[in-house]
Amino acid sequence: MIQRKTIxxxxxxxxxxKLQRHVTADEVFEEIVKEYPSIGRGTVYRNLQRLCEQGExxxxxxxxxxxxxxxxxxxxxxxxxxxxxxxxxxxxxxxDNLETNVKDFHGFSEVSHDIMFKGICADCQAKK
Ligand SMILES: [Zn+2]
Ligand SMILES: [Zn+2]
Numbered sequence: 001m002i003q004r005k006t007i008x009x010x011x012x013x014x015x016x017x018k019l020q021r022h023v024t025a026d027e028v029f030e031e032i033v034k035e036y037p038s039i040g041r042g043t044v045y046r047n048l049q050r051l052c053e054q055g056e057x058x059x060x061x062x063x064x065x066x067x068x069x070x071x072x073x074x075x076x077x078x079x080x081x082x083x084x085x086x087x088x089x090x091x092x093x094x095x096d097n098l099e100t101n102v103k104d105f106h107g108f109s110e111v112s113h114d115i116m117f118k119g120i121c122a123d124c125q126a127k128k
Contacts, residue, residue: 025067
């Protein structure tokens with residue numbers, strides 16, 4: 001049983017890496033089920049959650065939508081296309097300062113932050 005879980009865990013991780021971009025749990029499931037029709041959606045979801053806890057992947061929360069999973073672990077910012085839902089990394093330095101200020105003023109520990117930009121991607125603009 002433990003063995004089986006490990007294989008599924010590896011399969012889910014390999015699939016996220018193979019898709020090589022920011023993926024939702026549904027996209028990971030759709031990809032895996034092509035090759036392994038017997039796998040359940042719940043299994044994929046649970047393994048994604050476990051991989052986050054293990055620090056193998058990172059969850060990117062979207063306030064008004066499904067969470068995305070990311071193989072880049074260091075803190076960075078994202079931009080999401082409002083038309084097609086694709087998420088991209090933003091090439092901009094992470095602003096540690098923001099967290100220092102919050103810690104100092106509000107006495108919080110373990111402070112982190114995300115910035116999510118939104119817009120219309122180049123592909124969708126071309127599709128007009
Ligand atoms: Zn788009
Ligand atoms: Zn990212």
